[in-house]
Each structure stands twice: as structure tokens, then as C-alpha cells.
Amino acid sequence: MTTIDPSIGTDRARAIFDEELAGVASAAALQELRNRWMARSGSWVAAFMDLIARATPDQKKALGRGANELKKHVEVALADREAALSATRRPAGAVDVTLPGRAPRLGCRHPLSLVREEVGAIFSRLGYQVLEGPEIEDDYHNFEALNMPAEHPARDMQDTLYLANPLTPASYAPPTRGLAPRAPQPLTLLRTHTSAMQIRQMERHDPPVRLVAIGPVYRRDNLDLTHTPMFHQVEGLVVGRGITLADLKGTLTSMAAALFGPATRGDESARSGQAPLVRFRPSFFPYTEPSAEVDIRCIRCGGEGCPMCKRTGWLEILGSGMVHPAVFEYVGYDPDEVTGFAFGMGIERVALLKWGVEDIRLFYENDLRFLEQFGR
Ligand SMILES: [Zn+2]
Numbered sequence: 225m226t227t228i229d230p231s232i233g234t235d236r237a238r239a240i241f242d243e244e245l246a247g248v249a250s251a252a253a254l255q256e257l258r259n260r261w262m263a264r265s266g267s268w269v270a271a272f273m274d275l276i277a278r279a280t281p282d283q284k285k286a287l288g289r290g291a292n293e294l295k296k297h298v299e300v301a302l303a304d305r306e307a308a309l310s311a312t313r314r315p316a317g318a319v320d321v322t323l324p325g326r327a328p329r330l331g332c333r334h335p336l337s338l339v340r341e342e343v344g345a346i347f348s349r350l351g352y353q354v355l356e357g358p359e360i361e362d363d364y365h366n367f368e369a370l371n372m373p374a375e376h377p378a379r380d381m382q383d384t385l386y387l388a389n390p391l392t393p394a395s396y397a398p399p400t401r402g403l404a405p406r407a408p409q410p411l412t413l414l415r416t417h418t419s420a421m422q423i424r425q426m427e428r429h430d431p432p433v434r435l436v437a438i439g440p441v442y443r444r445d446n447l448d449l450t451h452t453p454m455f456h457q458v459e460g461l462v463v464g465r466g467i468t469l470a471d472l473k474g475t476l477t478s479m480a481a482a483l484f485g486p487a488t489r490g491d492e493s494a495r496s497g498q499a500p501l502v503r504f505r506p507s508f509f510p511y512t513e514p515s516a517e518v519d520i521r522c523i524r525c526g527g528e529g530c531p532m533c534k535r536t537g538w539l540e541i542l543g544s545g546m547v548h549p550a551v552f553e554y555v556g557y558d559p560d561e562v563t564g565f566a567f568g569m570g571i572e573r574v575a576l577l578k579w580g581v582e583d584i585r586l587f588y589e590n591d592l593r594f595l596e597q598f599g600r
Pocket residue numbers: 522523524525526527528529530531532533534535537538
């Protein structure tokens with residue numbers, strides 16, 4: 225920066241100013257330049273005024289004109305540059321509409337929701353009503369009317385969570401027909417299975433009935449690889465005239481094909497290109513007779529035996545059977561008139577098998593890296 229020296233003359237000073245102005249890029253630098261040239265004391269203009277004050281009368285006229293021209297030039301140039309700088313500055317609070325937008329982070333559906341929706345959709349297409357039902361149940365609907373009266377040993381198959389303080393909401397109404405509970409039953413437990421919805425629906429509707437009930441159920445289980453105290457079930461019930469075991473087999477075979485068939489899988493495990501083979505094994509449930517467990521041919525090894533199917537070649541997917549006549553009596557249906565079948569399947573179980581997940585706890589740990597793998 226050139227030392228302030230008015231003896232170089234106003235023309236030279238003006239050239240220096242133009243050069244210094246050209247290097248100004250910010251409002252702060254501009255203010256600094258203004259001070260250096262225009263301040264009352266210690267500036268170039270002030271130095272020229274001093275020089276004029278000390279000049280002889282002959283010199284004053286020429287010096288004064290030059291100094292005034294310089295001052296005017298500096299003022300105009302500073303004002304122009306200030307205007308130019310403020311035109312490029314973004315006004316406070318302004319929005320730059322040319323910036324790319326900030327996309328909100330999209331969530332994805334939970335794998336268990338995907339299975340729930342898929343199962344619901346399969347049965348909707350078959351003409352079933354899809355229900356949810358209360359998660360807090362009374363002993364009557366959860367056990368007694370399903371042919372498990374008090375002290376029935378089958379109750380021990382399901383470790384039940386009872387409520388410390390029984391609830392009796394206004395919406396609870398005792399059954400309007402069929403066998404009445406032996407005592408007024410307050411709502412006292414978290415339902416251990418969705419089967420309770422069979423009773424609720426049959427109490428309210430005459431046959432035919434065709435429903436699936438999907439939702440959470442509760443057992444007194446510790447969290448481990450294959451158990452959680454809360455999990456999801458889908459319950460199916462069909463009641464009408466002439467419903468036979470053949471209807472049960474046909475329905476569950478087509479459901480297995482829809483859930484696990486090759487069309488639903490993109491990986492090489494669909495090697496056979498066929499819908500999975502289904503087998504029915506005799507079993508026992510208090511509310512069905514006869515009862516059957518349903519297995520599908522292992523979808524990973526095709527039946528050759530692998531860790532997923534514990535070398536058996538088969539995967540158990542659900543329990544089923546023909547509705548026990550005693551259940552019909554509880555809800556006021558005539559077992560000589562109607563027959564029906566029922567089945568219950570774990571949603572977590574389907575998800576574990578479908579995607580080869582080995583630890584059920586992953587579904588509940590809310591780790592997005594895991595959950596995001598199952599599609600939107
Ligand atoms: Zn296998």
C-alpha cells in the first residue's frame with residue numbers, strides 16, 4: 225500500500241486509488257479503503273487539504289481544483305462499488321430456489337407388517353373377512369369356549385399373562401346365545417392366541433363364517449432365538465354346511481404356495497420351480513378334532529436336509545384342524561348342521577422362514593440396517 229504523500233500530485237493519487245479499489249472484494253475492505261482516502265484526518269484527501277492550506281495563493285487555485293476532482297472521483301467510485309457489492313449479497317432470510325431440495329428420509333414397512341399384509345391379502349382374495357380383535361381377553365373367550373374349561377391340562381401349553389387388576393370395559397357383553405360362562409368373566413388376561421376371535425365372531429354371526437384374525441398375542445416366554453413374550457398370529461376359521469378336511473387341505477396348500485412358492489422368491493432356493501410340497505401330520509388341539517400340524521418342504525434345501533430344517537427336509541408352519549363340536553355348542557351352532565376348519569400360524573415364523581432370518585429378536589431391536597432390507 226502506497227504511503228500517503230500528496231506531493232505526487234492528484235493525477236498520480238487517482239491512479240493509485242483506482243488500483244487499490246480494483247483489489248476490493250468485500251464490504252469490510254471497502255470501508256477500510258474509504259477511511260484511507262476520505263477520513264477527516266490521516267487520509268489522502270485530508271493530506272491534500274493540508275497541502276492546499278499551506279500553499280501560496282497562486283498555487284491554491286490549481287491545487288484546489290485537482291483535489292476537488294480527486295475527492296469527487298473517490299466518492300463516486302466508492303458509492304458505485306458499494307452498490308455493486310450489495311447487489312451480489314444475499315438478502316437476510318432469502319431462499320435460493322435453485323438449490324436442490326432436501327428429500328425427507330423415507331421409512332420402510334416392518335417385515336412383520338409386510339407378512340401380515342401379505343397373509344391378509346391372500347385371504348381377502350379368497351373372500352375371507354380380515355379382523356383384529358381385542359388383545360386383552362377374558363378367560364371365557366380365550367380358553368373356556370375353546371373347549372378348555374378351568375383345570376383343562378391344555379391350558380398349561382400356553383403360559384398365560386394375567387392382569388393384576390381385571391378390566392371390565394363397558395363394551396364387554398356376555399355372549400347372547402350358546403352356553404353362558406359359568407361365572408361372569410371379567411377381562412383378565414392378554415390373549416395367548418388369536419383363536420379367541422373365532423368365538424367372538426361366531427357369537428355375533430350365524431354361519432357361514434369365513435374369517436382371518438391377525439394380531440399380537442402374548443405368552444410368558446423368555447426372549448431367545450425363537451421366542452418372544454409378544455408375537456403375532458393369524459387365525460383362520462371357516463364354518464358352513466359341508467365343510468370338510470379336503471377344504472382345509474386345499475386352502476392351506478394354496479396359502480403355502482402363495483406365501484412360499486417360487487413366484488414369491490427371487491433366489492436360487494426356488495430350484496424346483498414348483499410350489500412347496502405340503503404335508504399334514506396328526507396333532508392335538510383341544511378346539512379341533514381331528515387336528516393336524518402342517519409342514520412345507522424346506523424352502524432352502526428342497527428337502528435334502530440343511531440347518532434351517534434341522535436336517536429333516538421339512539419346516540413346520542402352522543397348526544390346524546376341524547372345529548371341535550364342543551366349540552360349536554359354546555357359541556350356539558348346531559354341530560349336526562355345520563362343520564368347519566380352523567388354523568393358526570405365527571407371523572414371525574413365516575418371516576423367519578421366508579427371509580432366512582435366524583434370530584427372532586432382530587424383528588424387535590429396531591436396527592434400521594436390518595429392517596430396511598425388506599422392501600418399502
Ligand atoms: Zn432344509
